[in-house]
Amino acid sequence: MTADPLPSWNDCAAKRGIVSFLAHVTDDASPGFVPLPERVAVFDNDGTLWPENPIPFQAAFGFHELCRRVAAEPELSASPMVQAALAGDFGALVADGYAGLREVIALSHAEITTDAFRDAVETWLAAARHPRFGRRYDDLTYQPMRELLRLLDDAGFKNFIVSGGGADFMRVWVERVYGIPHERVVGSAGRASFALRDGVPVLTKSLDHLFVNDKEAKPAGIHQFIGRRPVICCGNSDGDHAMLQYTTIGNPRPSFGLIVHHTDAEREYAYDAVTKSTGKLVAALAEAPGRGWQVVDMKRDWNTVFGPAGS
Amino acid sequence: MTADPLPSWNDCAAKRGIVSFLAHVTDDASPGFVPLPERVAVFDNDGTLWPENPIPFQAAFGFHELCRRVAAEPELSASPMVQAALAGDFGALVADGYAGLREVIALSHAEITTDAFRDAVETWLAAARHPRFGRRYDDLTYQPMRELLRLLDDAGFKNFIVSGGGADFMRVWVERVYGIPHERVVGSAGRASFALRDGVPVLTKSLDHLFVNDKEAKPAGIHQFIGRRPVICCGNSDGDHAMLQYTTIGNPRPSFGLIVHHTDAEREYAYDAVTKSTGKLVAALAEAPGRGWQVVDMKRDWNTVFGPAGS
Numbered sequence: 001m002t003a004d005p006l007p008s009w010n011d012c013a014a015k016r017g018i019v020s021f022l023a024h025v026t027d028d029a030s031p032g033f034v035p036l037p038e039r040v041a042v043f044d045n046d047g048t049l050w051p052e053n054p055i056p057f058q059a060a061f062g063f064h065e066l067c068r069r070v071a072a073e074p075e076l077s078a079s080p081m082v083q084a085a086l087a088g089d090f091g092a093l094v095a096d097g098y099a100g101l102r103e104v105i106a107l108s109h110a111e112i113t114t115d116a117f118r119d120a121v122e123t124w125l126a127a128a129r130h131p132r133f134g135r136r137y138d139d140l141t142y143q144p145m146r147e148l149l150r151l152l153d154d155a156g157f158k159n160f161i162v163s164g165g166g167a168d169f170m171r172v173w174v175e176r177v178y179g180i181p182h183e184r185v186v187g188s189a190g191r192a193s194f195a196l197r198d199g200v201p202v203l204t205k206s207l208d209h210l211f212v213n214d215k216e217a218k219p220a221g222i223h224q225f226i227g228r229r230p231v232i233c234c235g236n237s238d239g240d241h242a243m244l245q246y247t248t249i250g251n252p253r254p255s256f257g258l259i260v261h262h263t264d265a266e267r268e269y270a271y272d273a274v275t276k277s278t279g280k281l282v283a284a285l286a287e288a289p290g291r292g293w294q295v296v297d298m299k300r301d302w303n304t305v306f307g308p309a310g311s
Numbered sequence: 312m313t314a315d316p317l318p319s320w321n322d323c324a325a326k327r328g329i330v331s332f333l334a335h336v337t338d339d340a341s342p343g344f345v346p347l348p349e350r351v352a353v354f355d356n357d358g359t360l361w362p363e364n365p366i367p368f369q370a371a372f373g374f375h376e377l378c379r380r381v382a383a384e385p386e387l388s389a390s391p392m393v394q395a396a397l398a399g400d401f402g403a404l405v406a407d408g409y410a411g412l413r414e415v416i417a418l419s420h421a422e423i424t425t426d427a428f429r430d431a432v433e434t435w436l437a438a439a440r441h442p443r444f445g446r447r448y449d450d451l452t453y454q455p456m457r458e459l460l461r462l463l464d465d466a467g468f469k470n471f472i473v474s475g476g477g478a479d480f481m482r483v484w485v486e487r488v489y490g491i492p493h494e495r496v497v498g499s500a501g502r503a504s505f506a507l508r509d510g511v512p513v514l515t516k517s518l519d520h521l522f523v524n525d526k527e528a529k530p531a532g533i534h535q536f537i538g539r540r541p542v543i544c545c546g547n548s549d550g551d552h553a554m555l556q557y558t559t560i561g562n563p564r565p566s567f568g569l570i571v572h573h574t575d576a577e578r579e580y581a582y583d584a585v586t587k588s589t590g591k592l593v594a595a596l597a598e599a600p601g602r603g604w605q606v607v608d609m610k611r612d613w614n615t616v617f618g619p620a621g622s
Contacts, residue, residue: 037492114534158494171538181348182538183469183494191522194530194553200561203534209520211502219505223425223514225536227482227493242505250511 005151008144008304014258014294015301018148021256022155025231032254034231041152041232042186042222042243043145045163045170047279048236048260049178050141051130053269055277057137058169061124065108079103106207114168114192114203121172135309138173143307145234145260149178152232160184160226164214164239164278168205186225188213214239219246229253236260241284248291257293259284264299316462319455319615325569325605326612329459332567333466336542343565345542352463352543353497353533353554354456356474356481358590359547359571360489361452362441364580366588368448369480372435376419390414417518425479425503425514432483446620449484454618456545456571460489463543471495471537475525475550475589479516497536499524525550530557540564547571552595559602568604570595575610 009015025034046052055063066085070076077083081100084092093100109117125138133140149159159180161170167187174180190207213221219242222230233240233247236259248255261281262271272281288295298305320326336345357363366374377396381387388394392411395403404411420428436449444451460470470491472481478498485491501518524532530553533541544551544558547570559566572592573582583592599606609616 037486160494167535167538175348183471183536185538189535192531192534194527194557196556196560201530201557203530203557209522211520216505219512219514220503223503224478224500225494227478227496245507246505246512246514249507 005154006144006147008147008302008307010301010303012296012301014296017294018151018256018258021232021254022151025254026155034253036156038228038231038253039155039157040160040226040228040230041157042160042162042226042230042234042247043149044235044237044240044243045161045165047262048234048240049145049161050137051268052279053271053277054131056165058165060128060137061121061169062105062108064124064128065120066104069107076107082107102207102210109166109168110190110206112205114205117168117205118172121169125173133306135306138177139309140306141177142260142302143304144302146178146307148234149180153179157232158184160186160222160230162186162213162218162222162243164188164212186213186221216242218243222246230255232256232258234258234260235284236262237279237281238283239278241287244284244287244291244293248293257288257291259288259293259295261285261295261297263297264302264305266299267305268298270299316465317455317458319458319613319618321612321614323607323612325607328605329462329567329569332543332565333462336565337466345564347467349539349542349564350466350468351471351537351539351541352468353471353473353537353541353545353558354460355546355548355551355554356472356476358573359545359551360456360472361448362579363590364582364588365442367476369476371439371448372432372480373416373419375435375439376431377415380418387418393418413518413521420477420479421501421517423516425516428479428516429483432480436484444617446617449488450620451617452488453571453613454615455613457489459545460491464490468543469495471497471533471541473497473524473529473533473554475499475523497524497532527553529554533557541566543567543569545569545571546595547573548590548592549594550589550591552598555595555598555602555604559604568599568602570599570604570606572596572606572608574608575613575616577610578616579609581610 006015024030024032027033043049046056081093081103084100085104093104128137129135130137130140152159161174161180165187167185167189170185170187171182174185188211190210192203192205194203229251230247231253233244235244244257248257262269264270272285317326335341335343338344354360357367392404392414395411396415404415439448440446441448441451463470472485472491476498478496478500481496481498482493485496499522501521503514503516505514540562541558542564544555546555555568559568573580575581582590583596
């Protein structure tokens with residue numbers, strides 16, 4: 001008898017579904033056999049592999065950096081948008097076509113070298129603690145999903161992150177935490193610029209040609225970075241709706257869609273149509289039964305959410 | 312005695328250099344040991360892995376598609392830029408900030424679904440023959456470079472294409488020809504758009520936010536797609552100069568730069584400062600000795616260029 005590869009999952013339709021799907025697509029005598037190069041699985045990150053409450057973790061980083069910069073350069077606080085951010089008025093930031101949000105994000109995510117940005121993320125990760133759980137942010141990934149990543153990896157799948165989060169932000173920690181190499185991270189990004197500074201190569205971040213990898217942009221990002229249609233897609237919100245459709249509708253290969261439904265206010269958070277952060281889930285949830293997408297009821301289907309600290 | 316892993320290479324500094332570099336970086340007792348996740352090698356394509364004469368192969372495809380479209384839609388030939396392209400007047404196309412070239416490229420590379428584009432490339436590849444060599448274009452890759460790709464793969468390196476060519480164009484054939492998976496192709500690309508058409512997902516190509524992966528954009532493309540600094544970089548022109556610098560200058564890991572110098576008019580082509588196609592090589596060649604970049608003299612250093620047909 002083989003050990004259960006998904007011990008943090010209770011017996012449920014999603015667990016049975018993925019196990020039987022993998023048996024089907026990896027059996028070269030099966031009509032649904034998927035050759036190795038086509039075994040592509042895509043995962044949203046915020047709300048799918050780690051929480052997005054009380055605010056997306058990258059926003060917590062950005063806010064921390066903003067406070068640090070304003071402390072050092074008080075003249076920055078003359079900007080109404082910086083004032084809005086410091087007051088937590090996100091409504092003001094996203095009015096007027098996200099101009100305010102863009103201005104505030106630029107203060108931590110642009111005109112900085114890629115090396116300095118990586119160092120800033122590492123410094124923040126080492127010191128910051130989640131306000132509710134009191135743990136490092138990168139110690140709060142979902143144990144059941146880490147088990148799923150491992151199971152897919154063992155089945156010859158390539159796991160990719162396809163997230164609205166910044167690629168540069170995620171690459172600092174995804175390899176260590178998920179075992180996913182840098183080139184399998186598809187995220188939001190502006191174009192960096194290259195120059196020799198004092199004879200040494202530097203790349204400087206910018207928000208130019210910003211690619212926001214969310215909603216309908218996710219299939220486009222998958223095409224641009226991965227160049228193949230996935231056969232497995234895991235998400236948690238309407239931001240993942242288009243990539244769930246792209247993965248499962250009319251795919252000549254067998255396909256598998258999964259939605260993490262946040263139903264566990266006690267151990268994590270409970271939200272779908274109404275959310276205080278990101279992660280609104282209405283349209284994708286309504287479409288799930290008809291498409292055969294598995295909906296994970298976090299409270300019912302997962303016996304563990306985070307696992308012990310440092311696991 | 313081990314078989315020579317690079318039999319198409321004569322004994323030369325570049326060959327000795329790469330073999331000794333690999334021994335150094337894969338020996339975990341060596342101070343220059345490079346851990347597996349950091350073994351990233353980047354290769355230009357046009358002029359480095361296959362020829363770029365008499366015109367870049369993708370331009371041959373584009374011209375073929377243009378003729379096909381004009382035959383079916385003669386009204387297209389009313390455009391002065393289409394007339395210039397049909398007359399081979401590339402000067403007119405690149406005047407005025409490449410506006411003409413962009414218009415002509417759009418006729419074959421935009422407002423077409425990604426699936427239809429892939430089919431068009433496959434159809435062209437199957438029928439087209441190189442005007443001088445009379446062989447399929449994808450049967451004209453350099454055998455010595457295919458041996459090098461294989462040697463690096465065996466040494467635990469991930470090989471990436473980093474080319475000014477279109478990612479969608481290259482992904483049709485690179486896996487079959489080089490053994491390089493789709494997600495390791497960094498190329499020029501516009502943003503595709505996603506929609507359900509009659510209930511079926513389609514991605515439509517566009518030239519919006521066109522990323523031209525050449526010169527200083529190559530290190531930026533490497534950062535955006537690969538997210539790691541390479542330790543090996545192979546190119547052939549000043550278009551690869553910036554990525555050679557990014558790979559080798561101030562890299563905390565050992566690094567290796569290589570330039571394919573086209574010196575063989577008899578078996579292939581001979582050009583550097585003056586070229587009838589792309590591939591101008593002046594600045595990178597001048598910098599090579601000081602940086603320790605190996606320069607391959609194609610005529611002297613390669614005993615085979617293409618190998619037998621269908622190899």
